[in-house]
Amino acid sequence: DDVYTSAAAGRYPYLPFQMYIIGLSFLLSQSSTVPFVVLIKLFPILADVAITVVIWHAARRSGADSQKAWFLSLLFAFNPVSILTTSYHGQFDAITILLLLLGWFFWHFGKKLQASAAFLGLAILSKTWPVIFLPILLMRLRRTQRIVLYGLITLSIPIALTVFYTLVLSDDPSVMLRRALTHSGVRGWWGASGLLAMGSSNWTALARAGDQLFRLRFFIIAAAAGWALWHTRRQSTLDALVTILLTVFAVTVGMG
Numbered sequence: 246d247d248v249y250t251s252a253a254a255g256r257y258p259y260l261p262f263q264m265y266i267i268g269l270s271f272l273l274s275q276s277s278t279v280p281f282v283v284l285i286k287l288f289p290i291l292a293d294v295a296i297t298v299v300i301w302h303a304a305r306r307s308g309a310d311s312q313k314a315w316f317l318s319l320l321f322a323f324n325p326v327s328i329l330t331t332s333y334h335g336q337f338d339a340i341t342i343l344l345l346l347l348g349w350f351f352w353h354f355g356k357k358l359q360a361s362a363a364f365l366g367l368a369i370l371s372k373t374w375p376v377i378f379l380p381i382l383l384m385r386l387r388r389t390q391r392i393v394l395y396g397l398i399t400l401s402i403p404i405a406l407t408v409f410y411t412l413v414l415s416d417d418p419s420v421m422l423r424r425a426l427t428h429s430g431v432r433g434w435w436g437a438s439g440l441l442a443m444g445s446s447n448w449t450a451l452a453r454a455g456d457q458l459f460r461l462r463f464f465i466i467a468a469a470a471g472w473a474l475w476h477t478r479r480q481s482t483l484d485a486l487v488t489i490l491l492t493v494f495a496v497t498v499g500m501g
Contacts, residue, residue, distance in 0.1 A: 249421040258428035261410040262370040292339035344368035366402030
């Protein structure tokens with residue numbers, strides 16, 4: 246069944262990368278004694294472990310000694326936020342972050358552009374927000390041929406696998422694209438809209454301001470991301486990514 250139009254599935258707001266992992270987990274559970282609920286969490290847990298390995302290698306290749314590399318990687322491994330997100334909340338953010346991190350790793354160490362673009366494309370397919378990293382890299386490639394090649398590889402992967410999913414399962418791809426490309430958190434819970442929501446029941450002006458803010462949310466995010474992208478053009482790729490993410494989170498209506 247199509248997860249985007251099925252009433253039983255609720256509101257799934259991402260592109261269909263996770264559907265392939267769910268399908269693989271189901272097939273493995275059918276051919277083994279390991280329950281599906283265990284297998285479906287195994288992939289994000291393995292991604293968390295792999296992230297610690299990538300951090301260790303990145304630290305070593307950046308000049309850190311073995312002790313400092315272990316310290317940095319274990320800071321992530323025992324970080325309560327990453328542990329709770331994967332094991333308690335059950336989200337798959339670790340997979341997205343691993344793919345994005347590998348995209349940066351292959352670009353930063355060795356300039357392996359094809360591998361970097363492929364991992365970034367998979368990260369965008371997993372959750373759309375890693376697309377922020379694409380203009381950061383394109384601004385630093387400089388040569389037109391490399392810019393075009395990197396952009397084509399990166400974008401062709403989410404487009405191709407989304408089309409494949411659509412041909413197999415989806416009768417109406419517009420529902421999937423609308424949900425995946427306009428997802429911005431829950432209004433009134435976090436961020437600026439959450440602050441306004443606290444007093445909107447007593448002051449109607451705050452409620453009107455919240456409504457206006459929600460209507461303008463995508464313009465605000467685009468302006469903030471554009472400003473941050475220009476501001477970080479002389480920073481390293483990793484510093485630029487962190488700066489832009491923090492800027493976007495600060496102004497997003499449903500987050501912060």
